[in-house]
Amino acid sequence: MASAAVLSASGHRLLSTASTAGSTDLPVPISHLRRLAQAGRLADIDVALAPLLPSQYVVVLSALSAAGPPRPRLRAPQDHTVPTVAHLNALLAPLLRRRRLARLVPYILSAHPSVPRDTITNSIHAKALCLRSGAGSAMHLLQLETPPSIQVFTTIIDSYYKQCKPHRAEEVWRAMVDDHGIVPDVAAYNVRITYKATNGTVEEVKELIRAMREDAGLVPDIVSYNALMRAMARHRRVDNVLEVYRSLQQEDGDEKGDQVSTSAATAGGKLAPDCTTYTCVVAALCKAGRWSEADDMFYEAVKRRKVPDLGTVLSLVRGLKEVGNGRAARLVVVGLRERFPTASTGRGRSSRRRPG
16 A cells, blocks of 8 residues: 555644654645545545655655554555664654544554664653653653663653642652763753743743753753743733743843843844744733734734634634724734634634624
């Protein structure tokens, strides 16, 4: 069978990081593949992707796993005698996008015992177990490598935080650092920062970013600063959120008050805001009732092709309508649908009717 036979199960979004070794640019949009898969038109998927198989097999496999129907099966391309670890990881990683599909990861691994594993495979496995049964069920994976990988440690720590077990998470952190001598990386620090953004104070988040930058000599990334903005938004410090947002694109800034320098945080002195950034900023402005500023920030996001999530857009639309600016509310939805037609479905349709 052709490429459709390789699918695992439908993920929801884009290609996984497991395929970043090759190009992730496919001439066929993932949304188109998903529509074909939902319609059961597997032959059309084969036709669309067949020309790409010889040169971009790993990326195609990851795309199929993200967009395709169930019935997982791993098969190597014709010029390989056996599947490689890259094929396995490309198949597994998109399954983590949905909790109900993560349970397939252990099944696929047990079905293909001869395929090599690496650190990425083990971290995918750990994440799947954490999603299905909690962090404790993944602890045995720390014994598979000597020393255990920081990726598996980070996955387990993150899961304990999400289970609201911070003391257990800190125990695993200390075991990683003190017992195994593993130096935390940016992703590991971001796990702690993200937890504090949701459950701690702004000062705690800022202290972790400071320690990450000055004590560990690491480069805080956009995830770090998104967490800081979320913490500020939780405490209704909207002006501080805007200061951090503006500082992301300023070079050679200084840390003053709540303004956080990014000159030491990035090699080029700037950080590019992502969709999460704009979701946080627009949502903070909406909660503060600053609808005109939220509207302006939304359009700035659209220009950068970084759309806030649809829940935040719906809050903006409702708020604009409630303050008597129905025209701006309609323009938000119409502009979103015209610029990103595949993103404005479901709740987006109802938001288009409400401002009417």
